[in-house]
Amino acid sequence: MATPGPSTVICGGNTSCVEVSLDNGSVIVLDAGTGIRDLGEELVERGTRRIHLFLTHLHLDHVEGLRFFAPLWDGQVRVDVWGPPSTVLSLEETIARTFSPPLFPIDLGDVPAQVTFRDVPREPWTVDGALVTAALVVHPGPTVGYRIEADGSSIAYLPDHEPALTGIEERSSDWISGAAIAQGVDVLLHDAQYFEEEYDQRIGWGHSSVSDAVAYAQALGVRRIVLFHHEPHHSDEILSGLEDRAQALVRPDEDRAALAREGMVVELPRGIGETSLVAGAVRRHSRCFAKPS
């Protein structure tokens, strides 16, 4: 849940939303938590007319901002929404449940923007020159992670993930949840909601301890990990301690682990081509802003 207030002014209090922008100007938005409200206003200011929104799953903290995403209320904007299919309902049907009375006064079908809903493909696909991969990962309910690659740069997004349930260090990489998403990426945004002692009381809830997040990154050869999906009860001060814990766990030859902070921008190493990815993390459950490099 969103946790705005004086105790979260550094890391932020919004729920999950990340923008990834490509050098060619394309905009990819990861999840539609409350952070998407500010992002939407910025996209309107930029005059963005085409948006690709990738949803990892449909838990409320990842979709609750969608109704207040300003580009949806502009008939000149086209929004492609991608997400994991349910075995029972389509993505559109599921989202429509929270985008209609009695939960919201307006029906999804009355949104002015040109919105299309697409189940994520089972094989990698191309979006505006970027190669995108989605794969189911360990989290209650159908949940995917995303990998985005462009010109030799790569970013992985696994905001809600509990790989320790099925093994990390004791497994070969092909048996680790989400390996197809995270293996060898430049930057991994990964669930690190708990300290180890907190996780021990919440096994099976679908989230990771900071040590499991670091172990996961190390097992899959990730260059840099951004600790994501902050526990709502954690203040900035507590989160600072979580970041210290992560940095104590990483090997000296690795890039240091960093805590996701609202407004944070992570520039990825440029590849051979003309396109690179830039991701910014946003606050508390992080929204990531994107800036063209």
Next chain:
Amino acid sequence: MDRRRPKHLVLILAREFASNLATPTLIVDEEGRLIFFNDAAEALFGRSYAEVGEVPIDEFTAGFKPRTKESQPLPPERRPARIALDERRAAHERFMITSADGVDREISVTGFPLFAHADEFVGIMTIFWRE
């Protein structure tokens, strides 16, 4: 770093499930390769999965001489694993094998397909019930 193709989440979860079962259980991928069996199966087969590794399921099961009570080789179309793989439906059969300790045993085997979605077949599970 291991560069084998990452397993589908359904297979990863199936392995975790099988790892905690006291009933011998095998997991086979959609291409018919044995990709895991649990400790209970190790006791039945006399070899650990680490020793066996990823091999075609037919190659693995042939070593146990599956046969009818009348000592006739059990044809593929009656083997639950093959049925689950080829026809993507559940199957159950009782037959004889010679286990790793050289003892002839009558066992029942249930094989069933694993679908991530209605049209996404990712492999099978096979469970061995001792008679």
